[in-house]
Amino acid sequence: MPTKSNNIGGRGGARPGAGRKKSAVKEKANNGNPGGRKLEVLDIPEVEGVEMPKPHDFLSAEQRDGSQLQASEIYEETWQWLKKIGCASKVSTQLIERYAMCSARWIQCEEMTNKLGFLSKHPTTQKPIPSPFINIGINYMNQAVRLWNEIFQIVKENCSTDYDDAAPQDDLMERLLRAREGR
Template sequence: MGKRGPSPGTGGRPSKPLADKIAEGNPGKRPLKVMEFKDLPDMQGEEMPKPSEMLSATQKDGRVLQAKEIYEQTWDWLNKRGCVSYISPQTLERYAMAAARWKHCEEIITATGYLAKHPTTGGAMTSPYVSIGQNYLSQANRLWNEIFAVIRENTATEYSGPTNQNDFMEQLLRSREKRK
């Protein structure tokens, strides 16, 4: 028998983007909250909330977690587009933490390889950092999609430029090139 209703955690049918509501003449007749992208260099932005200390904590392997940098870059990206007030600092922190942990796992995999020694049999097995990294990547993508959905639902125009997610991927690739 098939499953009924929305999946847990999805909250039902997704909201229609603001641009679609405007194009259809606002069929619900509710007041629409409009947010415009503004890429003007002389814009006055909000003061960035201080990131939590845990975002730059030293990890067990001695590396400093780079979540603070990701948080600041994401906040700056949102602020430049005039939509930082729509996203809670806690959501940004969760995204930054997941993205930084994924990046940390990828760095460990690069240093140690994809295989590990099984603790009881001594045979080869997939490194646990592979699945841990996949989980963090999934979490980071889910949180980014949540952030971008808020932006998409509150803008009158479609955004097609680079996202902070693109910048993060480029950073990871650049950090790998530096180690070679």
């Protein structure tokens, strides 16, 4: 009798991002190249005059309350950091834009939670319920973290020098605190 496989309807296989992450080239070289394969070290020269790709307009769109979305600023900070460490050409602008948008939306949800509180009224029963901005914010934060991990994995795999400077991801909480104070 044939056995059933767990792959019902052809919907199986490895999940994207599953499994052990690749080691950095610098880490492999420092450990004596334990795998024995030829290491491809990219020493990316600093190119003068490389312009940052212009962020799309939706990253700084005017919001319903009249404020500007902060995604354009996050995009620029991230791109400048990538350029500084020599990896700007390795990360797609679409990935940076998605990261910037999710980060900006997370900040926006946090601002709304601070403004309106943690509770809301149910539309039909009028009883208190948790604010929907909390769960929406958590979803955007999780997406931003996943996208940042993708960006940082590209940096880690392609950078042959140390990157000890502050990363834009480190500044998100500071940006949130500044927004709370109205700066």
